Amino acid sequence: MPMPQTEAPGRLQAELLARGVRMTRQRRIILGLMETADQHLDAGMILRKARKLDPSINRVTVYRTLRLLKRHGLVDELDLLHLRGDGHYYERHPQREHLHMACLRCGKVMEFESSLFERLKGQVERDCGFHIVVTRVEMGGYCADCRR
Amino acid sequence: MPMPQTEAPGRLQAELLARGVRMTRQRRIILGLMETADQHLDAGMILRKARKLDPSINRVTVYRTLRLLKRHGLVDELDLLHLRGDGHYYERHPQREHLHMACLRCGKVMEFESSLFERLKGQVERDCGFHIVVTRVEMGGYCADCRR
């Protein structure tokens, strides 16, 4: 499940520093691996990867860092329809929002950008007087490969 | 957070019977209150309501019934962006899918149907060769009332 690498590395760290957040060794590691990830990561995966770089990192720190990033709107939280379990998956907040397609058979997660979705958001804002801050679109189904 | 009452009461029960599922007193109660609910319910709310009708109902039975309904595609699962906690909310699977708008300030959940969303699904099916089975659209933001 490849994830487009659209942002400059180090951006998460730069954003936090610009907001006056203290930069620790642990945070640098976690931010770094989220920036170079080629798939959506959950807290457990992040912890395992982080421990390879620094075995003393605690899972609490991972959760706290994820919460920090979420609060600052720097990552989006997904659950990918619980196909792979109960937890949450994280991705850097993209400049252009996309929707997620998760294959019910092979588990692959694909992303898709569409101007129709931008129009849909515009319609919601106009027709409902609702000011959208975050969106989350997840579709479950069968990918081209699994349909044979 | 009103929920449009678009389906005939008893439909969930009829669907399960048609599929050869055994109908118990407990299931009748749970299905009945999901059909007449005027808002999205989570497992705890369903348990509390069910116990008013039959105090011996166990939470395990609620979870098992929800899983049964989910497996049969009769209810959709939402988490409404965790605005109200970690759990999941359930609604009867509607014939016309809609998106959910959750207000970050007052917690109100609104629903919205749009032909643009139908077109978006068509685009995904065509352009990605992805056969959509379930969708889930959640938007967080500020409702007309809370924007003053």
Place this chain on the structure above:
DNA sequence: TCGCCTCCTGAAACCACGTTGCAAAAAGAC
């Protein structure tokens, strides 16, 4: 109507994910 097989239920224990409280450690401003 009864009997029987099967499926379902309640109870308790369990599990996964995430959070909290607190003392020790580290950032970073001076």
Place this chain on the structure above:
DNA sequence: GTCTTTTTGCAACGTGGTTTCAGGAGGCGA
């Protein structure tokens, strides 16, 4: 380097959901 403030690791806790298993009920066929 010193001092203040924030962050960390650890252990204990909370919540939402699942498993195991013995007993109980559904509903079919006679």
